[in-house]
Amino acid sequence: MHFNPLFSMKKLLFSAILALGFAGTAQAQVIYSYWGYNDNPRLDLTAVSTGSAWDSSNPVLTAGGTGNNAESGFFTETNNGNAFTDFGGTSQPAGGMVTWAADSRTSGATSNSTGNFFQLSLTMTNLEDLSLTYQLRRAQLGSGNTLMSGTSLVEYSLDGGTNWTSTGLSNSYSGSGYQDYSLDFSSVNAIEGQSNVLLRINLADVESAANATNIANSRLDNLQITATVIPEPSTFALLASCLGLGLVMSRRRRTP
Secondary structure (H helix, E strand, O other): OOOOHHHHHHHHHHHHHHHHHHHHHHHOOEEEEEEOOOOOOEEEOOOOOOOOOOEOOEOEEEEEEEEOOOOOEEEEEOOOOOOEEOOOOOEEOOOOEEEEEEOOOOOOOOEEEEEEEEEEEEOOOOEEEEEEEEEEEEEEOOOOEEOOOOEOEEEEEOOOOOOOEEOOOOOEOOOOEEEEEEEEOOOOHHHOOOOOEEEEEEOOOEEEOOOOOOOEEEEEEEEEEEEEEOOOHHHHHHHHHHHHHHHHHHHHHHOO
8 A cells, every 4th residue: 555645744734733723712712700680690601621610609709898877888789780791692681780888868977888899709720811891880869979989909819818919900980870891800910820819899988978868879780700711731732743743744755
């Protein structure tokens, strides 16, 4: 049987191209979770290889804030949310949301919500290029109230919250009604590949003057995170093997 080195080399090169294609597919594979506070408040939609996928207990979203009377501070609502389209292109209905409120109408005293934040606990094992999007609505209703001001401070912790490090990322809030905001963590290399990551977005205080005629609040809704799956080392090993064999066959063909 005649051995055709050219044909064999073509097959090997074709295999290398296929391997390269698989590598590109793996590298582009994205997983995501969202919190819309509607009938399905959290959903993981993309199945990936074992060890890379988020599951029902990961990530976890928490939030907090402390009020100085019974009408202020952090709580969740079952309505007044905003509809949105998730990463997979599915339209999600309006539901509830997270609220930080300051309301002095009942007590008559100055009302504040301080220490406001929302936080994600997640694993980044085999993941990189984390991105976060969310909607925030600031409300200043009636006289004597102040819109939540300024810029959020974004931090991360790798030891369960004992020590926090600034990410260098921030969002400046403007306007009223629901506004879209995003945070790209791809430059925060310290969190990539880590099994225990906390991300905290600290918000400014919400304030209401004594005897204000209405409520001041800030509302969070439709938070979504995405991350890219890091290709398995075996994918690159296969690619290197195929390319190496193709090179060997090419040299053999040129040898007299």
